[in-house]
Amino acid sequence: MSEWWTYSLSDLILFSRAAYFRLFELYNAAIWPAQIAVFAVGVAILERSLRGGARPGRARGIAALLAAAWIWVAIAFHAARYATLNTAAPVFAWIFAIEAALLLGIGVVRGRLLFGRPETASEWCGFVLFVFALAVLPFAALLCGRGLRAAEIFGLAPDPTAVGTLGLVLMAKSRPRWPLMIVPTIWCVATGAILSVLKTPDFWIAPLAAAIAVVAAFTGRSAAHV
Amino acid sequence: MRDVWTRRSFLASLAAAGASAAFRPSIAAAYPGPRGPILTRAIPSSGELLPVIGLGSSITFNVGNDPAAESVCADVMGVFFTEGGRLVDSSPMYGSSQEVIGYGLKKLGQPKALFSADKVWVSDGGEGPGQIRTSEAHWGVPRFDLLQVHNLLGWEEHLPVLYKMKDAGRLRYVGVTTSHGRRHGDVEKILRKEPLDFVQFSYNAVDREVEERLLPLAQERKIAVICNRPFQKGDLIERVQRAPLPGWAAEIDCANWAQVLLKFVVSHPAVTCTIPATSKVAHMRENIGAAYGRLPDAGMRKKIVEAVEKI
Numbered sequence: 001m002s003e004w005w006t007y008s009l010s011d012l013i014l015f016s017r018a019a020y021f022r023l024f025e026l027y028n029a030a031i032w033p034a035q036i037a038v039f040a041v042g043v044a045i046l047e048r049s050l051r052g053g054a055r056p057g058r059a060r061g062i063a064a065l066l067a068a069a070w071i072w073v074a075i076a077f078h079a080a081r082y083a084t085l086n087t088a089a090p091v092f093a094w095i096f097a098i099e100a101a102l103l104l105g106i107g108v109v110r111g112r113l114l115f116g117r118p119e120t121a122s123e124w125c126g127f128v129l130f131v132f133a134l135a136v137l138p139f140a141a142l143l144c145g146r147g148l149r150a151a152e153i154f155g156l157a158p159d160p161t162a163v164g165t166l167g168l169v170l171m172a173k174s175r176p177r178w179p180l181m182i183v184p185t186i187w188c189v190a191t192g193a194i195l196s197v198l199k200t201p202d203f204w205i206a207p208l209a210a211a212i213a214v215v216a217a218f219t220g221r222s223a224a225h226v
Numbered sequence: 227m228r229d230v231w232t233r234r235s236f237l238a239s240l241a242a243a244g245a246s247a248a249f250r251p252s253i254a255a256a257y258p259g260p261r262g263p264i265l266t267r268a269i270p271s272s273g274e275l276l277p278v279i280g281l282g283s284s285i286t287f288n289v290g291n292d293p294a295a296e297s298v299c300a301d302v303m304g305v306f307f308t309e310g311g312r313l314v315d316s317s318p319m320y321g322s323s324q325e326v327i328g329y330g331l332k333k334l335g336q337p338k339a340l341f342s343a344d345k346v347w348v349s350d351g352g353e354g355p356g357q358i359r360t361s362e363a364h365w366g367v368p369r370f371d372l373l374q375v376h377n378l379l380g381w382e383e384h385l386p387v388l389y390k391m392k393d394a395g396r397l398r399y400v401g402v403t404t405s406h407g408r409r410h411g412d413v414e415k416i417l418r419k420e421p422l423d424f425v426q427f428s429y430n431a432v433d434r435e436v437e438e439r440l441l442p443l444a445q446e447r448k449i450a451v452i453c454n455r456p457f458q459k460g461d462l463i464e465r466v467q468r469a470p471l472p473g474w475a476a477e478i479d480c481a482n483w484a485q486v487l488l489k490f491v492v493s494h495p496a497v498t499c500t501i502p503a504t505s506k507v508a509h510m511r512e513n514i515g516a517a518y519g520r521l522p523d524a525g526m527r528k529k530i531v532e533a534v535e536k537i
Contacts, residue, residue, distance in 0.1 A: 008406070081290065
């Protein structure tokens, strides 16, 4: 489309805040009680990454679960549900599928996503981000008056999945991290922009998390080079 | 609105309706409205009368697959038609809005008053007819009354197709749209050379750039004007509601700020109608109320602008 330059972001966000969060309510209702199982998987990922995740077999399992989360969000959220509101959602689905492919390629096929107990500042930062995505972000809905029915769960909703992935990648002992951080970072910025147009009070959370992750990754790399 | 309706204004509107009915008896008589006749404007290319308040569907009707929200939108449409409304506007760009309109029309028994206005929004001209058929299926209508090239996207390719559809009786009116002040120079060039029935652009008490060139040009070229964003996507109504409704609002039969802002738009002589969007029944009643009673004259229009700019 040659006229893209004439559009501002608000011209393209043609749905309301109420419709967006109602989407999560209906999505959560449709997949209940999968949230409990997926939360348990998230806890297991954390536990495995802290204890023995450096073993290639376990690390491959973590990467496979993470890839499954990204492909699930691509299909079940973006393509099947968000696309009814946002004409750009099919593009988001493809972007999420790309991250799933990267996780499969780098983490499962090549086995280059190895974990262990956090030691450096950037690894601890990753740990905090993952715990935040798993256990705190779902309650952002409550703090913003949306109710738990609209809670966004790691592994099922895009924002906590992106933030949690940034956390896990930061926790990884292996390098390079950047290929796996690009898509989650882009998503965090994009979702922040969309939520800002929708005037949600917590629009800044995902972009701030991404900024912290990028800075931590950069400082971690610098420290590794010293 | 009902509270401020006076005997004098009722008689004035009744007289206006009588005059209008003398020229366009079939349309004017069909929508007497609960508070005197609904205010209408003629489409210059045909003389057909349209109520000055239409119904937009951008954002508000894009509710995804939410049965509860769809039902509320159908209720909004029900009030719109009951109160004399006709023109409903949508676009393939508006997510699920077209399907929601189709749901509402079906629930309401396909209201005969409907004036269906949709858009073609695809850069490849070859994909236009397919998109139009999909839109018709979403609405559940055999044909649209008006099709507009949305935001001028691919207008060179789409307009010849729309003209052919009109010639073949598959369409009644052809138009182009823009919004938020985009590409006004291009709109002006198109208005000068194309035989359009309608043009749609943004106009409200704050965004008045179109008063300079586009509105007078449309009037000169006898092109009907649909004004979108009368509330600036809600920002303007949110802003003015911080202030109490001025006493002079009663002089133009307005019971709330929404009606003041809408009457400002439709009182411009070049404007055919405006298309406020809402997903709330109460707001729909307020909006359609602006299609009744007295309209502001030039002095009152100036007063509205001054009042809004002060807030």
